[in-house]
Amino acid sequence: xxxxxxxxxxxxxxxxxxxxxxxxxxxxxxxxxxxxxxxxxxxxxxxxxxxxxxxxxxxxxxxxxxxxxxxxxxxxxxxxxxxxxxxxxxxxxxxxxxxxxxxxxxxxxxxxxxxxxxxxxxxx
Amino acid sequence: xxxxxxxxxxxxxxxxxxxxxxxxxxxxxxxxxxxxxxxxxxxxxxxxxxxxxxxxxxxxxxxxxxxxxxxxxxxxxxxxxxxxxxxxxxxxxxxxxxxxxxxxxxxxxxxxxxxxxxxxxxxxxxxxxxxxxxxxxxxxxxxxxxxxxxxxxxxxxxxxxxxxxxxxxxxxxxxxxxxxxxxxxxxxxxxxxxxxxxxxxxxxxxxxxxxxxxxxxxxxxxxxxxxxxxxxxxxxxxxxxxxxxxxxxxxxxxxxxxxxxxx
Numbered sequence: 001x002x003x004x005x006x007x008x009x010x011x012x013x014x015x016x017x018x019x020x021x022x023x024x025x026x027x028x029x030x031x032x033x034x035x036x037x038x039x040x041x042x043x044x045x046x047x048x049x050x051x052x053x054x055x056x057x058x059x060x061x062x063x064x065x066x067x068x069x070x071x072x073x074x075x076x077x078x079x080x081x082x083x084x085x086x087x088x089x090x091x092x093x094x095x096x097x098x099x100x101x102x103x104x105x106x107x108x109x110x111x112x113x114x115x116x117x118x119x120x121x122x123x124x
Numbered sequence: 125x126x127x128x129x130x131x132x133x134x135x136x137x138x139x140x141x142x143x144x145x146x147x148x149x150x151x152x153x154x155x156x157x158x159x160x161x162x163x164x165x166x167x168x169x170x171x172x173x174x175x176x177x178x179x180x181x182x183x184x185x186x187x188x189x190x191x192x193x194x195x196x197x198x199x200x201x202x203x204x205x206x207x208x209x210x211x212x213x214x215x216x217x218x219x220x221x222x223x224x225x226x227x228x229x230x231x232x233x234x235x236x237x238x239x240x241x242x243x244x245x246x247x248x249x250x251x252x253x254x255x256x257x258x259x260x261x262x263x264x265x266x267x268x269x270x271x272x273x274x275x276x277x278x279x280x281x282x283x284x285x286x287x288x289x290x291x292x293x294x295x296x297x298x299x300x301x302x303x304x305x306x307x308x309x310x311x312x313x314x315x316x317x318x319x320x321x322x323x324x325x326x327x328x329x330x331x332x333x334x335x336x337x338x339x340x341x342x343x344x345x346x347x348x349x350x351x352x353x354x355x356x357x358x359x360x361x362x363x364x365x366x367x368x369x370x371x372x373x374x375x376x377x378x379x380x381x382x383x384x385x386x387x
Binding site: 003004005006007008009010011012013015016017019020021022023024025026027028030031053056057058059060061062063064065066067068069070071072073074076084087088091092095096099101102104105106108109112 | 156159177178181184185188189190191194198202208211212215216219220221222223224225226227228229230231233235241242244245246248250253254257258261307308309310311312313314315316317318319320321322323335338339340341342343344345346347350355358359362363366367368370371374
């Protein structure tokens, strides 16, 4: 008989997989609808305009998603806030100047190590 | 069958080498994130064992479920005495954002992918979405996007599972990495992905302003909602509200010649 732990893991995996699969499968259908709606007048059916609105909406998903994944991790209102904001600012400036994703990431991590080492030497 | 010969991309002007080449590029594109993935996988293993899950169950979490933060939430809820149904419901709500990721990412994929979308879906995470959609926004050919995404997904999957295994086997003998701030590597990556999108090259000020507004609203909403509801659900709601705002701004303040479709 299956343990409760394995049952839980399988059920959690199933619902998570369903959310992952749904969007990827629906994307093809959505793309077809948008292509038809963007064609000749009325080609997208009675809801042709709605598909075009959805297309615009999904165009903003990257910007909205990245912002929502950053702010809760800035540690606002905690002792971690200042070092985290500092690292974030350095990473943002470097990625804009250098134009490379990993340069910003590396700069953000390096600045943390430098500040930590400085703090340790002062405390020591 | 992997295609070894270099091939030009289809109409984008950005060269895509081959299926194998794009797979390798995707695999190593995630390499800097191993810095955060490995300690996270090991920490999860310790947490899971402490919550009462055995070695097999702990590894199964990462191998079958493969959902990082949701795994932590699940074992924490179980440790707190929650029932299976409430854990499953929480996990479902936490992961609803994947529907939006799939819709956004899937539009740039070929009709027939290798492996099929059903297999790529298993590997879809925040990180895969971020790195994958960056490729699409940079105008890479859709021809080998599946290979790139497979590389990204397997790189994260293997590193996370090996780290979980290390955590399971080594247990408390593992070095303490909590003070190194490695967990911040993930938000830093998303910030580095976000910043260039706020200053789009070759597009008007109106597009940039709308994107900044969307980012601000989404970021603030995620922060505020996080005081009341679990993190994954806040991300889903923040994305929904902010993208609706962006669409409304497009409609209310149209700029001739500007197109925010590829924001």
